[in-house]
Amino acid sequence: MxxxxxxxxxxxxxxxxxxxxxxxxxxVREETSSVDRGVAHLVSVRRTANGQRPRASTESSARASHPSPHAVQARLDAFRSSFAGPYLVDGRREWVDPHFRMNGGYGTNPSEALKRARKVLPSQIMTRLPGALLLTATGKATPHTLVRVTQALIDAGAHREFGEGAAAIRKMMWSYGIGVDCSGYCRQAFMATRGVSEASARARYGIGRSSNGFDPDxxxxxxxxxxxxxxxxxxxxxxxxxxxxxxxxxxxxxxxxxxxxxxxxxxxxxxxxxxxxxxxxxxxxxxxxxxxxxxxxxxxxxxxxxxxxxxxxxxxxxxxxxxxxxxxxxxxxxxxxxxxxxxxxxx
Structure with missing residues (x-):
């Protein structure tokens, strides 16, 4: 084949x-004005309210090279891996993909996440984590922040009520409001494929704060x-x-x-x-x-x-x-x- x-x-x-x-x-197959009727609905372009195509600024009009598919996939694999730990769980290293968490969605909301964390985390640890816990519970945390919060709960033994291994960590994540939503993940994954910082993403691509979501359209x-x-x-x-x-x-x-x-x-x-x-x-x-x-x-x-x-x-x-x-x-x-x-x- x-x-x-x-x-x-x-x-x-x-x-x-x-x-x-x-x-x-x-x-890449180039888009042209001649389009097969069977796929015409797939090649429309976004237009402004007056019917014109949006104009790009001088900076954004400058063409830039695009990383190769192999490089992009390698960067996406590395980014996903950074969100998965590794965690030290009862003397073993575990890699666990984060659960889904969206502010206003199903599951443990930010205020509930703080209450649950306070019940299991030592006070000296809890005093250093409120901001990280809240960011994680809104679905917008960075890999470093999410892994840090998850490891703190593991160290406190919060995972043990859910069993053993990766499945127990995932259940603990859901219960304690730990995860990332689609916007939070894709926004950071996009930045990882281009190798840009928050400041560069804002300057080059017009991408706003993580709290504003990520809607390329x-x-x-x-x-x-x-x-x-x-x-x-x-x-x-x-x-x-x-x-x-x-x-x-x-x-x-x-x-x-x-x-x-x-x-x-x-x-x-x-x-x-x-x-x-x-x-x-x-x-x-x-x-x-x-x-x-x-x-x-x-x-x-x-x-x-x-x-x-x-x-x-x-x-x-x-x-x-x-x-x-x-x-x-x-x-x-x-x-x-x-x-x-x-x-x-x-x-």
Whole structure:
């Protein structure tokens, strides 16, 4: 099965000269004014109220190179790892992905998190952690802050009532309001892929404070790109209103039209009713995923797979628990696809 990986044009020559790997990535498909009707709904661009495309400032108009897909995925892997510890748990090192936590959502709110922490943490530790506890319970903590709070609770034995190992740590996180939401995670993951600080993210990309969330469709220094041209490091958004979800793309592979059913790594072949014999796009996306009212084990930080068929116009996503393929013309999980977004200053 032939597979091509979508990447930035500026990485093509370097890969070809170095010999690259197999399969060799293909250049990004350029958006043009001529669009197949079957995929026309995917290539619209965001416009202002008067119908014009938003103008970028002189600074943001300057083109910048984009890191290679391999570099982006490596940075995303390292960022995710930094959020996972390691923790010293009863003499063992454990790596545990953080749970989902959104201020105003399900689970333990910030005031409850403080009350619960005070019951188990020694006073000399508690006096140094109120700010970190509150930030963590709002879903906007940095990896360092979240790991620091989690380790303090582990040291106090707060995990033992939930059992042993990583599963117990995750349950403790949910109970004590420890986690990160999709905006908090994707905002910092985006910064990690570009290697920028808070100040540089503000100056280069117009990204505000973490408390303001992260909505690239609302940022003038980002532009909408076709899902057919998405590459690693782009940011995706599902939903058009307050009920929305953000992801950052870890990879985008394209399977050409063929007779055999396309294979999705980790999920098996796609049914004919989905791929309809046409090209299929496979996206790996990172985020912190909702955990529902009871703190589902499938919630929190993780990488998931989305698929799109050009022939059928269907989006596919896999149920977090059963692994079943679920399809929709709106977008993954039946949410309307708001779009994928990339900084205007990048190629």
């Amino acid at each position: 032939s597979v091509t990986r979508v990447r930035s044009p500026n990485t093509a020559r370097a890969s070809e000269e170095s010999g690259g790997g197999s399969p060799r990535p293909a250049r 609302q940022l003038s220094r980002f532009r909408k790109v076709s899902p057919l041209s998405v590459r690693a490091g782009d940011v995706g958004k599902l939903g058009l209103g307050r009920d929305n979800h953000k992801v950052i793309v870890a990879s985008h592979d394209v399977i050409p039209a063929q007779g055999a059913a396309p294979e999705v790594p980790g999920h098996g072949p796609l049914p004919q009713s989905f791929h309809a014999g046409g090209r299929v796009h496979i996206f790996q996306v990172d985020s912190s995923w909702g955990a529902g009212p009871s703190g589902s084990a499938s919630g929190g930080v993780g990488r998931r797979v989305w698929v799109y068929s050009e022939a059928s116009g269907l989006w596919g996503s896999y149920h977090a628990s059963s692994g079943k393929l679920e399809t929709s013309r709106l977008g993954p999980y039946g949410y309307e696809l708001n779009g994928f977004f990339r900084p205007r200053r990048e190629d």
